[in-house]
Amino acid sequence: xxxxxxxxxxxxKPLKIRVEMPPNGIVTETGSAALFPLFNLWSAGFNAKYPKxxxxxxxxxxxxxxxxxxxxxxxxxxxxISLSTAQLVTTPAALNIPLVISAQFVAYDLPGITTHxxxxxSVLSEIYQGKITNWRDxxxxxxxxxxxxxxxxxxxxxxxxxxxxxxxWTTYLSDTDPSGWGRSVGYNSAISWPMTPGALGETGxxxxxxxxxxxxxxxxxxDIAYLTQALxxxxxxxxxxxxxxxxxxxxxxxxxxxxxxxxxxxxNGTQSLIYTDAVGGYPIVHxxxxxxxxxxxxxxxxxAIRSVLEWAVNPNAGNxxxxxxxxxxxxxxxxxxxxSYRQILKIH
Numbered sequence: 001x002x003x004x005x006x007x008x009x010x011x012x013k014p015l016k017i018r019v020e021m022p023p024n025g026i027v028t029e030t031g032s033a034a035l036f037p038l039f040n041l042w043s044a045g046f047n048a049k050y051p052k053x054x055x056x057x058x059x060x061x062x063x064x065x066x067x068x069x070x071x072x073x074x075x076x077x078x079x080x081i082s083l084s085t086a087q088l089v090t091t092p093a094a095l096n097i098p099l100v101i102s103a104q105f106v107a108y109d110l111p112g113i114t115t116h117x118x119x120x121x122s123v124l125s126e127i128y129q130g131k132i133t134n135w136r137d138x139x140x141x142x143x144x145x146x147x148x149x150x151x152x153x154x155x156x157x158x159x160x161x162x163x164x165x166x167x168x169w170t171t172y173l174s175d176t177d178p179s180g181w182g183r184s185v186g187y188n189s190a191i192s193w194p195m196t197p198g199a200l201g202e203t204g205x206x207x208x209x210x211x212x213x214x215x216x217x218x219x220x221x222x223d224i225a226y227l228t229q230a231l232x233x234x235x236x237x238x239x240x241x242x243x244x245x246x247x248x249x250x251x252x253x254x255x256x257x258x259x260x261x262x263x264x265x266x267x268n269g270t271q272s273l274i275y276t277d278a279v280g281g282y283p284i285v286h287x288x289x290x291x292x293x294x295x296x297x298x299x300x301x302x303x304a305i306r307s308v309l310e311w312a313v314n315p316n317a318g319n320x321x322x323x324x325x326x327x328x329x330x331x332x333x334x335x336x337x338x339x340s341y342r343q344i345l346k347i348h
Contacts, residue, residue: 017314017341022307023052023300030058031078032101032164033205034225035288038327042318042322046311062164068330069291070094075305077291080164080223082271093295097343098287098336099312100319100329101273103224103250104168106227106238107283109212110135110150113236116249120145120241121176121275121283127219128156128173130182130196135217143241152216157220158214158243160201162190168274172284173297175275202207208234214342218316224250225327240284252281252330260333287336288329294346302347308345313337 020063029039036059043055060068063078068304069077070091106119126132126265132139133147159166185191193199200218202211205226212218212259213233218342224229227250230237248254258281259273273285290309296302319331332340 003300013290013334015315015332015341016335017310017337019310019314019317020303021309021319022304024052025300025304026054026056027072027304027308028056028058028077029065029076029078030068030074031059031076032062032080032288033059034080034146034223034327035099037225038100038288038329040314041323041326042308045318045323047310049311049317050087053307060272063162066291070080071291072293072297075292075301077290078306079289080286081167082289083291084289085333088221093293093338095290095294095343095346097290097292097309097313099290099309099322100288101285101332102288102327102329103282103285104165104172105224105250106219106223106240107209107212107230108219108238109216109235110152111216112150113147113323114149116236116270117147117238118241118247119238121172122180124219125173125181126176127154128158128196129185129194130199133197152217153245154344155198155200155215155218156196157200157202157208157215157218158193159203159208159221160193161203164189165205165221166190166224168284168286169274171187171276176283176319191214194307207273209235224255227328240282242283243275244279244281246280248280248282250282250284250328252325252328254280255285256330256333257281258283258285260335292347294348296347297346306344306347309347310341312343313340 026068039057043057048056065077065079068074099319133154135152167189174182174187205223207227208220208222212220239249258278261276261278268310275283315331
């Protein structure tokens, strides 16, 4: 996720992908907890189309998905983030293949507040640094005219495990507050969190949702795959100011708009979509990836992996709304889908 520059504009012709007839057998996958529900949906859909092929999924984490795929322990590693350009230099057979576009939302539990509050990256940075500690702080009030905010301490909830969610979140805080968070804290998948009053840590997105609901005044960053769980728990989520100063909710349209600033990914897939200047864009957006070793042990295994991934990025199959809506993800723009297809064809 190193490059921030806009890629070359690509044609917007509809994406057409030929799905190869797979050989009989099993394709294995492990990795991202956020992608685990989608891969289960894809497994059932692919098997319905190709009954003699099974996709075996396992819920681990992005790091395990990457290492398992590149070592050959599994066929596909699911990851919320790409390998860096430096990592690709040391592992030249590795492929970063964008599969779908996902996002992160900001959840909160405020008794009596049933509207979507508006928050900015700079305000969130100060909350997580312990500089803003009450929901009636003037900076929060100024963003939410007409909303009577409770006189309630803010409890900043974070992931204390090594988490790609934390990397995405701290990248956003660094980008929106470069002279504050960016200079004093920075971004990584695990950081030394600033000391804030009552701050809490949890492991895993599901536990984050549960802990936030149990803590009035809580605020938390959560992968959008868990939005339904958060809503069922009674949590609300915020609209965030984008780079153009407009408040946007993490709707499919706003997620797509943010990604539309990059019609094609870089050839190696290492692209950050966070806090672009896209019109109507929601500011915390990212690709979900398949990590694959381009050099497979035999041609039949390579063909089976290609077939699964071709089906997954096909807008008339795995990349259709019938699958993606269930985890609040959106489909790849045609130009990105073409780049993913080009990478898939390198698997041999």
